Amino acid sequence: MNRPRLPLTAASLLAATLLFASGHARAEEKSLLAPDGTVYTVRSGTAGDLAVSGPGIRPDDNLIEWTSLAQDGKRRLGVIPNTISHNPKLNLDLAFDEQSASLVLLWKEELSVLNVLHLGVYKQGVWKQLDLLPNLGFAHAYNPGMLLSHQVVHWIDENGRDAWKTRSLLSVIWWEESQYAQARYAPIFLDEDTSANDVPVYDLPSMVGGGGVPTSYDEIPPGAYLYPSLQLEGPGGAILASFADLATKKQYVARIAFPTDLGTAGPSTKTSLRRRIPVVGITMQGPVAMNLPSDVSSPILTIVGPTYNPTLIWSQEKAVKFIRYDVVSGKWSAPRAIAVTETMSVEKAMQLVQEMATRN
C-alpha cells in the first residue's frame, strides 16, 4: 500500500502526542555539561508555564528558553529565536561539540497534521536554526536521536603541502511516516557554515539499495522499526546506523562514512564537493525482528557489537529483556530476560546487557 496505516501502538503514541499538544500543561527540560564546565539548560513549554514574558509573547505561546551558567558564575539566558508559536516543542535533545564550540539542540515541533524536526546551533553567541525537512505529505517524525562524531581529513593546502584537520559531524536519525514509513538520516557538518536550506536528508532504505517503494507494517511489532539508532563504529569517525526496512522486511546495520581525502584546497574542486556525500556500506542484513513486544511503552535500545550483529534491549514487566541477531543461523534469538529485584535494579540490568552487547 502507498500510504501506510499507523499500527495500533504508533497510533497510540501519536494520540498521546496530540493529547499533549492540546493540553500544553507540562514543561520539558534538558541539561548538558560542556567540557569547559558550563551548564546549559533548555526548557520548552508555554510562556506562562516557563514564566517568560516579553513583547509579542502571549502566555499560551509555546517556546524554548535556554540558560547557561559558566564556571565564573556568568549566567546567560534567552528565548531561542524562531521558537515562539502556538505549536508545542517536544523531545528536546542536547549535544556539545568541543571541536567547533557548538551547542546543538534538537527538537520536534508538533503541528496539527504533521510535525517537523528542527536543529538549533549555538555558536559564538548566536543561535542558528536548521530544519530537517520531512518527505512531502502529512509526515510524522518519531524518536529522533543524534550523535556527534569526529573525523580526521587530509587535503593539500594552497602551498601544495599536506594538511590535516578534524571535522565535527552531527548525525540525526529518526523514524518518519509519510508517503512511506522509513528511517531517515541527516548529516550536519558543524565546522562548516551550513545554512537552513542545505541540510540534506536521506531515506535510509535508499542508502542501502532499496527505498522508494510502498511499505507495509503487516504483523511487524512497532518496536522493531520505530527506534532506528546511531552508534560510533570506533575512533575512525564512521558511524553505524541500525534500522528496519518495511518494504523488504529486513533489519540493516549500515556503516556511514564521509570522504577523508579532500584533495586540493578550494571549495569548488570535485574532491572537495564530495566531502559531504555519505559513503555507505551494509555491515549486516537479516530478517526484521518479530519477537519484540507489541507494546512499545519503553523505548527499544540498539547496541551493535564488534561483529556488527545488533542486540535489541528493552525494559518490560519488572525485567530487562533483549534479543540478539545470530549471523550463523541468520535468526534472532528468543527474548532473554534479567529479572529486576531488590538487588538488581533496572539501571544495573541495563548496564549488564549493554556491556554484553558491546563486547560480543
Next chain:
Amino acid sequence: MSERRKHLEFLRKTAREAIWAGDYERALTLYDDALSLARSWKDRDLEDLFTCNRATTLIEMDRQDFDLSRLKEVLLRNPSSYNGVLAAYVSANAHEARGEYAKARFYAQTALAKARDLGEEELTGTSLNLLASLELHESRFEAARGLFEEALERLESEGESLSRQAAVAADNLGYCHIALDRMDVGVPLVERSLSVLDRLGARQAMDYPSLDLCFAHVKRNRLDDAESWGIRALGLGKEFGRDDVVKNSHYLLAETYSEMGRESQADEHYEALASYYPSFPALKHYLRQISLMEVINLRA
C-alpha cells in the same frame, strides 16, 4: 521550486480541496499548519497568503476569531501585489461579517481598484460582486446595478455565463431592476438565474431567486404566482436553515395573502415573522396596518 515551497504548496492545495469538499474544519487545520511552517521557514509571501486564506475560511465558518489588523498589515506591506489585493478583499468580507458596512465598502473598493490595476481577473470579479452586494445592502440599487452588470459581462466574456457565479450575479442584477420597478428587465434575469441553478443542481442557491420572483409578483399584483414562489422560497429557507430567507418569505407571503383577502393565512405568516422579534410584541399589528413593500430591501 524549493523543498519548503513544495511542502507549503502541498498544504495549500490540500486545504483548497477540503474547502471544495465543504470540510472547513480540516481546511482551517491545514491553513494553521501551513501558516506556522511559512513563519518558521521565513516565507513571507506564503505567510501573507495563508493569513488571508485562514481568515477567509473562518469567515465562511461564521467565525471572527482572527486578527483583522494582520490583514491590514498584509495590505500595507503589499500595496501592489496579489497578496495586497487579497488582503483588501478579505478585510472587506471581515467588515461585512461584522456589520461594518462603510469599512467593508472602503476595502472592497480598494480591492477592486488594485485588482484592476494588476489585471487580476478572478479578484476583480469577486471584488465587483462583493462591492455590488454591499451597495445592494445599503439600498443603493443603481450603483449596485452597474457593478452587477459589469460582473456579469466579465463572466460572460470568460465563457462562464452558465456558471453558478454568473447565475447568482444575474439574480442580484435582476433584483436591482425589480427594486427599481423595472420588472420587464428584472424578472427575465431572475428566471434565467433559476434555470441555470436548477440545471446545476444548486438548490440552496435558488432561495433568493425564488424570493425575488415572489417579490416581483407581489409588486405586479400577480398574487397566485407570488404565493407559489413565496412558498418555494420559504421551503428552501427552512431546509437550509437560512433565517433571512425564512423571515423575508413570511413577510412576502403575509402581504400576498393580505392582498388576496385571505386574512387568516396572512396572520399565520405575520405571527411567524413576529416570533423572530420577541422584543417587538406589536410587530404583527404594525405590519397589518402598514405595508413595507415600497421600502423593503430583501438584501439588507
